[in-house]
Amino acid sequence: MEGIATWFASTLGQYISAKAVIFIVSLMPILECRGGLIVASLLKVNIWEAIPICIIGNILPIPFILLFIKRIFRWLKRFKWWKPKIEKLEKRAMNKSSDMSNGEFIGLLLFVGIPLPGTGAWTGSLIASLLEMDIKRASVAIFLGVLMATVIVSALSYGLLSAI
Template identity: 45%
Template sequence: MFLNYLIVFLISMIPIVELRGAIPVAVGMGLDPVISYIICIIGNMLPVPIIYFFARKVLIWGKDKKYIGKFFTFCIEKGEKGGKKLQAKAGRGLFIALMLFVGIPIPGTGAWTGTLAASFLDMGFKKSVIAVMLGVLIAGVIMALASMGVFGGLSFLFAPKS
C-alpha cells in the first residue's frame, strides 16, 4: 500500500503530468481519495520553490550553451512572452489569473508552468506560492471529481431525455 502512495506522490511531481495525472492513477489503484489528494498536493507543490528560485537562472545560464542553448532560449522567450501576455490581460488581477491558470486541469497549465511564469513576472515568492497552491487545490478537486465519475453522473442527470 505504501508503495502505491509513493508512486502517486512521484507522479504528482513530474512536469506536465503533475497531480492531473496522479489523481486518476490513485483512483484507478483504489487508494483512499482524501489521502491521495493530500499526497498529490504535497508532491505537486514540493518543486515550486525550486522552480521559482532556480529555473529562470538555469535557463539564462544555459541559453548560450552549444547543445541546450536553442531549447533554453526558446523556453526563456516563451516564458517572457507568456508572462507579459498574462500580465497584460490580467492587469492588477494577476494573482487570480495565475490561480485560475494553474487551476484549469489541462496539459501545460500546472504548477511548474505557473511558477515559472510567476518568476518571469517577478511576482513575489509568497504571492506566487499562494496563487499556485490555490490553483493546485482547484485542479485537484476537478480531477478527483472527474476521476470518480461525478461529472459523468451529472451529465446523465441533466442530459436531455429522448
C-alpha cells in the same frame, strides 16, 4: 496524459507502493497533481488518501522553481545545445502569460487551477519567475490553483460528478 499515467501505474506500481507512485507522478512536470490523481484512481487508492499525497507532491518543487529557474536557465544558455531549447521554453511561457499581466494573482491562480494541457504549477512557477512576481504572492496563487485543479480533477477521475 492518461496514457502516461497508466504507464506509470502499471510499470512502477509493480515495484513500489501505490502511494509512492502517486507522489512521484505528482512531482513531475506536465503530469503533476492531475496525473497523480489519475494514477491514484487507476491504482484504486482512496480519494481522501490520494489528495494530500498529490498536493504535497505537486507543491514541493514550486519554491525551488520560483527561486532558482532563472539562474538555471542563465547557466544552461551558455551551452550551444541548450540555448535554443531554453529560449523556446521561455518564449512559450511568456506567450502563455499574456492573459495574466493585468491581474497577475488571479491570472496565475486560474492558469494553474484550470486543468488544461500546458498549464499547472510548474509552468505557472516558470511564468511567475519570468514575470518577476513576488515569490510569496506567486506561491499562494500557485497553491490555490493546485487546490482548484485538485478539486476539478478529483471530480472527473473519481466520477464524483456522476454521483451528484
